[in-house]
Amino acid sequence: MTLPPLREVINRHGLIASKALGQNFLLDEQLLSRIAAIPGKLQGQQVLEIGPGPGGLTRALLRAGAMVTAIEMDKRCFPALAELGESFPGQLRVIEGDATKVDHGIEGPYHVVANLPYNVGTALFVGWLSGESWPPRWSSLTLMFQQEVAERIIADTGSNAFGRLAVLAQWRAKPRIAMKVHRSAFTPPPKVMSAVIHVEPAEMPEGVSxxxxxxxxxxxxxxxxxxxxxxxxxxxxxxxxxxxxxxxxxxxxxxxxxxxxxxxxxxxx
Structure with missing residues (x-):
């Protein structure tokens, strides 16, 4: 399906990335398609996206055949997302609110794929890794982080980056850096490099809270x-x-x- 370039969508709706919301928009559609491919085949699969913004990654997920539930708190983005929903009938559901507080209501297994806002990314990640119930409701996490945070998630014992985040990520899951993303790929460019982390649940050790x-x-x-x-x-x-x-x-x-x-x-x- 032919869609207008993302830059045109952003300009038409007056969408300037909000520093307060930790927004940095990705406009390279080839790159976005590569990110959407990381979880594997998404045809007919449920996907949760946090902070879709103007819908760059969203359109890549929809093109892959995913059924997307997107949580967005920036009202400015809703008209652009509504247009996207019209182009992919029945595939996109948008929930207004703070992703750390609202319930997405997805039943059954789902993948999380998101260019996470920098200001809430770590908190959301720890939330997905927490809880006594395991395996979790999600099948995989494919998340964009600052590269420094990504390296903390996969860090080995004894390294400077090894800490609480590495333990929580590795004790019953398998995290890896799926790809690195140069700062120039974003609008506006952040001050740091980024990386996409992919996480799949592993077996939980017995007798541990x-x-x-x-x-x-x-x-x-x-x-x-x-x-x-x-x-x-x-x-x-x-x-x-x-x-x-x-x-x-x-x-x-x-x-x-x-x-x-x-x-x-x-x-x-």
């Missing part, structure tokens, strides 16, 4: 320069648990493996 793992990582990395005996002393039972499972309390958080954090959370129950 997700909430306890979150508490352990929050405490351990809250004072990451300190030894565990100092950073974990405020978490009841943590120091005894370290001794029980044989982790030296003089180590620092970034030296522990994901498996060791899981073992600690399991011991704490």
């Amino acid at each position: 997700a909430r306890m793992l979150e508490r352990v990582t929050e405490a351990a990395f809250g004072q990451r320069r300190k030894m565990l005996r100092q950073s974990l002393k405020g978490l009841p039972g943590a120091l005894a648990a370290l001794e029980t499972i044989g982790i030296d309390a003089q180590r620092r958080a970034e030296t522990l493996s994901v498996a060791e954090f899981v073992a600690l959370a399991r011991e704490l129950g």
